[in-house]
Amino acid sequence: MKLYIYEHCPFCVRARMIFGLKDIPVELHVFLSDDFKSPESMIGQKMAPILEKDDGSYMPESLDIVDYVDNHYGDKPILIGPKSPSIENLIKQLQQYDYKLECPRYIKLGLAEFATQSAINYFVTSKTKKIGSFDECLAQTDTLVSEISKLLNDLEPLIISPQACNGQLSLDDICLFPVLRNLTCVKGLYFPPKVKEYIESMAKLTKVNLFFDKAI
Ligand SMILES: N[C@@H](CCC(=O)N[C@@H](CS)C(=O)NCC(=O)O)C(=O)O
Known part of the structure; x- marks a missing residue:
């Protein structure tokens, strides 16, 4: 999988975290801050993070990415603790x-x-x-x-x-x-x-x- 990010973006950090926590390989690509074309060609708007799934489709929204990776990769979901x-x-x-x-x-x-x-x-x-x-x-x-x-x-x-x-x-x-x-x-x-x-x-x-x- 590939993850398109900005390094400073806290939403992108959310998505990066689940890969690190579950030790799942991911290729990171950083968009230039003024690159509209790349994200727009993937999800129709200028926004990161974007996950490129193994089937080549694109998924935006940090928490959707976290949920997808947690529920589809690794042995079992790990984000199961209570919220405060x-x-x-x-x-x-x-x-x-x-x-x-x-x-x-x-x-x-x-x-x-x-x-x-x-x-x-x-x-x-x-x-x-x-x-x-x-x-x-x-x-x-x-x-x-x-x-x-x-x-x-x-x-x-x-x-x-x-x-x-x-x-x-x-x-x-x-x-x-x-x-x-x-x-x-x-x-x-x-x-x-x-x-x-x-x-x-x-x-x-x-x-x-x-x-x-x-x-x-
Ligand atoms: N709800 C989105 C928010 C993502 C977001 O706001 N990303 C910012 C970067 S921190 C972005 O791409 N903004 C467009 C821009 O920088 O032009 C998510 O959780 O993924």
Whole structure:
């Protein structure tokens, strides 16, 4: 199977996770951020992730991909643990702040989707419409970091195990880890010990890279 992604995309991380967790081989392809033609030829719109199945058909939507792979590959489904309303609520709260912190940093991390200047330009123009200028967002770093830090402290006691936030792998891990992984691109952001342990252990289990070594 092939998975078409952007490296910065949290929805793409969801899809990557299930392959890593189940140790199922997958070929990753990164779209350039301004490549409309490739995704549109596959699913009729510019969107990632896209799974190219073994029969050559294409499947969009991260959670559909996760469900498909979990139920059709490997011995048995693994995402069978309970979900927690508190985790779901914390993810929503983190998403109020994370995008402004991350977008101006993504384009400086050397990610494959931003390999050309026109790909960077497309991203900057489209995200500026949503979050304002990247310079203004960067100038808000201290305030945004302080809000995110409070939420990471709230998350700390909710993490039951470094291998599964609720104790047994569930869709909460599929939704929580990508949000935390992307926050690792923010230099100096403090992750409480249990949150950091969770991020590092999930990165190993899912074979998804973190950004600590290139944080800005
Ligand atoms: N509901 C979709 C959302 C996917 C999504 O929003 N992907 C973004 C990247 S993070 C995208 O492809 N946006 C189009 C663009 O970047 O132009 C899913 O879960 O797969």
